[in-house]
Amino acid sequence: MAISNINLPEQVIGFSLNNPAQLAGELAVTVANALRSAIDARGVATLVVSGGRSPVAFFERLASQALDWSKVVVSLADERWVPVSHPDSNEGLVRRHLLQGEAARARFIGLYSAAASLDEAARLADQALAELPLPFDVLVLGMGEDGHTASLFPTSPNLEAALSPECPQRCLAMLAPTVPHQRLSLTLPMLEGARLSLLALQGQGKLATLADALAGEDAAQMPIRAFLRRSLEIYWCP
Numbered sequence: 001m002a003i004s005n006i007n008l009p010e011q012v013i014g015f016s017l018n019n020p021a022q023l024a025g026e027l028a029v030t031v032a033n034a035l036r037s038a039i040d041a042r043g044v045a046t047l048v049v050s051g052g053r054s055p056v057a058f059f060e061r062l063a064s065q066a067l068d069w070s071k072v073v074v075s076l077a078d079e080r081w082v083p084v085s086h087p088d089s090n091e092g093l094v095r096r097h098l099l100q101g102e103a104a105r106a107r108f109i110g111l112y113s114a115a116a117s118l119d120e121a122a123r124l125a126d127q128a129l130a131e132l133p134l135p136f137d138v139l140v141l142g143m144g145e146d147g148h149t150a151s152l153f154p155t156s157p158n159l160e161a162a163l164s165p166e167c168p169q170r171c172l173a174m175l176a177p178t179v180p181h182q183r184l185s186l187t188l189p190m191l192e193g194a195r196l197s198l199l200a201l202q203g204q205g206k207l208a209t210l211a212d213a214l215a216g217e218d219a220a221q222m223p224i225r226a227f228l229r230r231s232l233e234i235y236w237c238p
């Protein structure tokens with residue numbers, strides 16, 4: 001299957017949408033269907049989402065989907081180490097745009113704490129994540145134009161540990177090259193086993209990054225590569 005002129009490996013399915021509104025709507029329906037199936041099968045559904053600038057429309061469309069939100073547990077793939085009231089907080093974004101209306105009945109497990117250090121915040125987030133049922137039912141990833149996903153940044157200390165399939169930590173401290181630098185990220189063993197993994201991408205720049213990622217193997221250079229080796233659905237629009 002292909003997105004635009006990029007050939008995808010067989011484990012990766014691509015959907016090309018016309019615009020951001022259509023992408024948000026299609027992604028919201030896909031996620032809601034998967035959450036409903038999980039609730040039917042196991043009585044509870046786990047959803048892990050990403051932050052950044054892109055997901056606002058998707059969150060708002062998802063919040064309006066009819067499902068039993070009281071049976072959904074929501075968490076984050078990563079967090080900027082800033083208070084929830086800060087404009088860069090991923091938790092703040094989720095609270096303002098997803099956990100609204102009926103969706104406010106979902107249980108939310110956040111990663112941020114006002115700990116004494118970033119490492120201590122990662123340790124506390126790691127403990128909080130022990131309550132998240134595994135494997136996740138749905139994981140929604142984003143990707144930066146440097147090939148980072150979650151807060152797994154190419155040059156970050158701790159990246160090698162976070163990308164190790166044997167990493168014992170659920171969450172590690174990471175450093176981004178952009179402000180805010182201090183991040184918390186779920187590690188590969190947490191993220192890779194999701195029953196449904198989705199990657200939402202917008203714009204030609206990210207399509208070019210995807211092509212670069214598919215052309216090489218080294219996940220330390222482009223962490224998104226660790227997810228392109230597994231079953232993944234990519235939703236892209238110009």
Ligand SMILES: O=C1O[C@H](COP(=O)(O)O)[C@@H](O)[C@H](O)[C@H]1O
Nearest residue numbers: 050051052053054142143144150
């Ligand atoms: O810093 C981050 O970047 C990625 C991509 O964000 P976007 O705004 O360019 O879509 C995001 O997936 C991650 O959660 C976020 O913390």
